[in-house]
Amino acid sequence: MKKIVFVLLLVFAAIGAFAAAAAEPIVQATVTSYPSGIVPGNDGYLQISFKNIGTATATQIKITNIFTEAPVLFGNWNGDIGPLAVGDSMTTTLKFSVPGNTAPGIYSVTLAVDYCDGSSCKTIYPTGVISVQSSPSNLEVTSLSPKSLKLGESTKMNITITNRGNVASNIIFTMTSSDGALLPIGSTNRIVIPSIGANSYYEVHPEVVVNPSATPGIHSVIITLQYTDKAGLNQTIASTAGFEISGETDFDVTLQDYTTGMVTLSVINTGLAPAYSTVVRIPPQDQFKVPGSYTSVLGNLNSGDYSESSFQILPLKNATGGKLLVEISYTDMLGVRRSLQKEVLIMPTNTSAMISRGGNSHTISQGMTYIIIGII
Structure with missing residues (x-):
């Protein structure tokens, strides 16, 4: 009986010693990349x-x-993670960047991870993948x-198209005007790049003209881009851009009549928009002064309308002629107060007065002391 007890004690002691020797930490690690597919130039x-x-607890x-x-x-x-008790889990993250010139593909990432049990340490090498997409x-x-x-204005537009991705x-x-306010000249609303x-x-320069009958204000155009991507697939992108049609107009100022010390000017609305x-x-100037009233109210002038204004003018500093500066102020269709200036050239003569409008001139016999030229 004593022998049996002794044998059992030996067996239990051996099992206890084996169990004590077998207690150790075993750390597992998995690596996952987010997002699952990443585009070059991103994190x-x-x-x-x-x-x-x-x-056993894993340390360090x-x-x-x-x-x-x-x-x-x-x-x-x-890379410091810390201890991990038996059965416990823990998660950490590492940020990375993919350069913009990285070729598409699947790339492996392997980490070296150390952990210890007392003075005994081990290294594991978990592996993950980074999927770089085009x-x-x-x-x-x-x-x-x-x-x-402006209404009726023709111009070359400058439109910049930027590609923030791969080659197209x-x-x-x-380019199409949503309400017909902007019209293409020829077939330039379709450009192949x-x-x-x-x-x-890339910059494109379509030639356009503003519809003279359009209403001043904010208008939009629809710009459509059809292209082939790197994978050979056809893509279409449509976007809307805004532009303003202003209520600006223009004027001609011409000489209507002249007597000594008095000039009568004809002001014509040559634009397509009314002036209110x-x-x-x-205005004050170097070569002439106005001894009387220097302002004249014309009121509203529709396109093509004209009105006359008379002013007393006297040359300064013994001037025998020069440029008379005329300022016109008006309110446009959008309620914006605008001003512009014109010049009338006064030259001494006693034979005739030359009137110029828009570059075309004609001679009017006046029998006066000055030639007066209206320059637009």
Whole structure:
């Protein structure tokens, strides 16, 4: 009986010694990349999940190194994780960047992770993958000028198309006015662009004219870009851009009559928009003075209308002639108060007066002391 008890004690002692010797931490780690697919030029994160499936606490867990096939940049990172008790889990993240010139593909990332049990330490090498995808073409209209146009005005617009993604080819640009306020000249609302490289831009210059019957204010155009992306797929992007049709107009100032010391001017609205509360003024100037009233109120002038204003003018500093400055102020259709200046050239003569409008001149016999030329 004593022998049996002794044998049992020996067996239990051996089992206890074996169990004590077998108690150790076992750390498992998994690596996951977020997002699952990343475009060059963007940032991502590695999520590292740790779990202790052993029978003792793991201490001094630390990421000591990172190995990757891709030109991925991890910058500054802290690999200290700390202890992990039996059965516990823990998660940490590392931020990385993918340079813009990285080729698409699947790249492996391996971490060196140390953990210890007392003075005994081990290293494990969990591995994950980073999926770098080709960046899609991303075309957008980034600028449009001029932003303000006049009724009836024709101009070449400057429109910038920027590609913030991969190369785009066979691009067809079209621009359509949503309400007919802006009309193409010829067929230039459709422009073919061979290609726009990645992170590049391209400028197009469609010729347009503002519809004379359009209403001043804010109008829009729809710009459509049809193109082929790097994968050979056809893509279409439509965007809306705004521009202003101003209520500006223009005037001609011509000599209507002249007698000694008195000049009568004819002011004509040569633009396509009406002018409200129109005022003509002779501002202070070097060569002439106005001894009487220097302001004349003309009121409202529709397109093509004209009105007359008379002023007393006297030459200064023994001047025998010169340029008479005339200022016209008015309120446009959008309620904006505007001013512009015209010049009338006065020259001494006793034979005739020459009147110029828009570059075309004709002679009027006046038998006066000055030749007076209206310059537009």
